[in-house]
Amino acid sequence: MKLPRRVPWxxxxxxxxxxxxxxxxxxxFESKIFAVNKLVAWKAITSLPHAIxxxxxxxxxxxxxxxxxxxxxxxxxxxxxxxxxxxxGLVDPLQFGIYARSIxxxxxxxxxxxxxxxxxxxxTHEDLPxxxxxxxxxxxxxxxxxxxxxxxxxxPSTASQPEAPPLRPLEPILKEYRSLLKLTTRDASLNKxxxxxxxxxxxxxxxxxxxxTVAANVxxxxxxxxxxxxxxxxxxxxxxWALEVFxxxxxxxxxxxxxxxxxxxxxxxxxxxxxxxxxxWTPLLMNVxxxxxxxxxxxxxxxxxxxxxxxxxxxxxxxxxxxSYDSTLARWILWLVDRCDLDQSSDENxxxxxVASLLTVLGPGSKHLVHAKKNxxxxxxxxxxxxxxxxxxxxxxxLSQQISSLDWTANDLSVMEDRLSVLVSxxxxxEDRTSNVFNETGAVSSExxxxxxxxx
Numbered sequence: 001m002k003l004p005r006r007v008p009w010x011x012x013x014x015x016x017x018x019x020x021x022x023x024x025x026x027x028x029f030e031s032k033i034f035a036v037n038k039l040v041a042w043k044a045i046t047s048l049p050h051a052i053x054x055x056x057x058x059x060x061x062x063x064x065x066x067x068x069x070x071x072x073x074x075x076x077x078x079x080x081x082x083x084x085x086x087x088x089g090l091v092d093p094l095q096f097g098i099y100a101r102s103i104x105x106x107x108x109x110x111x112x113x114x115x116x117x118x119x120x121x122x123x124t125h126e127d128l129p130x131x132x133x134x135x136x137x138x139x140x141x142x143x144x145x146x147x148x149x150x151x152x153x154x155x156p157s158t159a160s161q162p163e164a165p166p167l168r169p170l171e172p173i174l175k176e177y178r179s180l181l182k183l184t185t186r187d188a189s190l191n192k193x194x195x196x197x198x199x200x201x202x203x204x205x206x207x208x209x210x211x212x213t214v215a216a217n218v219x220x221x222x223x224x225x226x227x228x229x230x231x232x233x234x235x236x237x238x239x240x241w242a243l244e245v246f247x248x249x250x251x252x253x254x255x256x257x258x259x260x261x262x263x264x265x266x267x268x269x270x271x272x273x274x275x276x277x278x279x280x281w282t283p284l285l286m287n288v289x290x291x292x293x294x295x296x297x298x299x300x301x302x303x304x305x306x307x308x309x310x311x312x313x314x315x316x317x318x319x320x321x322x323x324s325y326d327s328t329l330a331r332w333i334l335w336l337v338d339r340c341d342l343d344q345s346s347d348e349n350x351x352x353x354x355v356a357s358l359l360t361v362l363g364p365g366s367k368h369l370v371h372a373k374k375n376x377x378x379x380x381x382x383x384x385x386x387x388x389x390x391x392x393x394x395x396x397x398x399l400s401q402q403i404s405s406l407d408w409t410a411n412d413l414s415v416m417e418d419r420l421s422v423l424v425s426x427x428x429x430x431e432d433r434t435s436n437v438f439n440e441t442g443a444v445s446s447e448x449x450x451x452x453x454x455x456x
Contacts, residue, residue: 008042012154019150022059023142032063051149054086058138058145065135072131079134080123086141087112087120096239097210098291099203109214111148113140167212170249177201181280202287209292212242243295246288247302256281257328264324266331271382273331285336296336297350303333304354307376308361326372330379337383351383355390358383 009015021028021035039056042048048056061078064070070078091106107117119137122129129137180198184191216238253259258277265274272278288295307329337350358380362373384390 006046008045008048016154019146019154022055023146023150029063029066032059032066036060036063049149050086050089051145054082054089055142055145055150057082057085058142062138062142073128076128076131076134079131079138080128083116083134083137083141084120084123086145087116094214095210096213097206099206099210101207101210105211106214109211112144116141167215167245168208170208170246171254173201173204173208174249174255177205177284178280181283185276185279198283202284205284205288206291209239209242209246209288212245213238216241239292240294240298243292243298244302247295247299248306250299251303251306251329251332253325256332257325261322261324264328266327271331271334271378273328273335277328278335300333300336300350300354303329303336304357307333307372307379308357321372323372323375326375327378330375334379334382351387351390355380355383355394359394 009018018035018038021031021038025031036056036059039048039052039059042052043056061075061082064078065075087103087107090110090112091103094106094110095101103120104114104117107114116137119129119133123134128134177198180194180201184194184198250256256273256277258264258274263274263276266272267275285296285299307326333354337354358376362376362380380394384394
């Protein structure tokens with residue numbers, strides 16, 4: 001849910017009045033003066049969205065150009081400053097990740113005319129553009145702001161639905177990474193020779209995630225005008241979307257799961273992924289995890305969702321079931337929870353969440369392919385191994401699968417009472433996480449349970 005934001009206009013009608021004063025009649029000098037004064041008054045009340053700030057800067061120069069005898073050099077400086085501030089204000093908040101991306105690349109994703117970026121570069125680092133060129137840049141900038149901010153803000157229903165900007169394919173980058181790791185894992189002496197190539201691949205992956213984050217910004221809310229610069233909640237949501245897309249590609253065939261079924265050979269004594277795959281993908285997983293601490297959690301959730309989806313239907317339409325794919329993915333889920341850099345409390349919470357999800361998927365009435373049910377149960381057992389509280393809860397909750405809703409008897413109530421007792425005992429083991437389960441009146445305070453009287 002978006003938090004309320006403070007705006008200087010009293011109503012949409014007031015905003016519409018200002019927009020009409022700016023754009024309705026380009027030759028109406030008085031209306032432009034009115035709009036400038038209104039925007040200056042708004043700016044004195046509160047900070048303005050970057051789009052309105054840019055509109056004010058450009059409009060002020062246009063008015064100055066129309067009514068004053070300012071020299072050509074002064075006007076060129078003023079126009080240049082207004083265009084530079086508009087482009088920088090759009091691009092700079094979208095520089096995600098540790099590696100800076102080119103302004104032109106981000107501008108393309110935003111739909112900003114490329115020649116405005118070139119003009120911004122020339123005005124900053126080279127000779128000032130001519131006055132005629134700068135006047136045209138101001139006109140096109142005002143038009144772009146009209147269609148990308150003013151009209152969508154005044155009437156969101158008429159705004160075109162944002163489409164995901166095309167992203168570079170991730171598969172070629174992962175293929176290059178996989179090829180390099182195969183070379184270095186077979187011959188450790190090549191590590192030094194390919195060190196720079198590996199660094200470049202990691203940098204390319206991080207830039208791809210940054211590109212996807214910008215794409216999420218467009219998909220989830222246009223250009224994010226309503227969010228203040230640096231808003232952490234908005235940035236986290238966009239980054240999560242990018243990491244989800246990255247994870248979906250990573251868990252596909254040819255990623256964490258080898259494309260060839262012959263390479264999906266598991267260790268006989270443990271529930272682990274193929275050893276060769278672990279050697280290849282561990283450096284990448286650890287590198288992304290170091291830069292994005294929430295990555296492992298997102299990857300685990302996406303893998304679990306994929307595994308749950310393929311538990312009843314094949315991954316692709318008309319494609320036969322692939323038991324070894326599901327088995328490999330299940331083993332990767334356990335490996336990620338076991339091996340990745342998670343503190344002990346979050347590790348157990350992650351396990352508990354996955355166990356709860358698996359119990360839901362395997363609950364009464366669910367239908368599964370035979371191999372999928374076997375994989376899900378094996379993953380469930382492996383996750384609970386070494387965690388007595390999870391094992392106890394899992395054992396009790398799985399008993400409910402043996403009872404049909406059509407065959408309830410009075411004796412079956414004891415089953416629910418046993419389950420409640422176990423769950424209550426689990427929640428009371430940690431005094432920091434919960435207080436008394438029963439209050440003074442005898443009512444159950446454990447989340448998800450209500451004590452009903454005999455009349456029910």
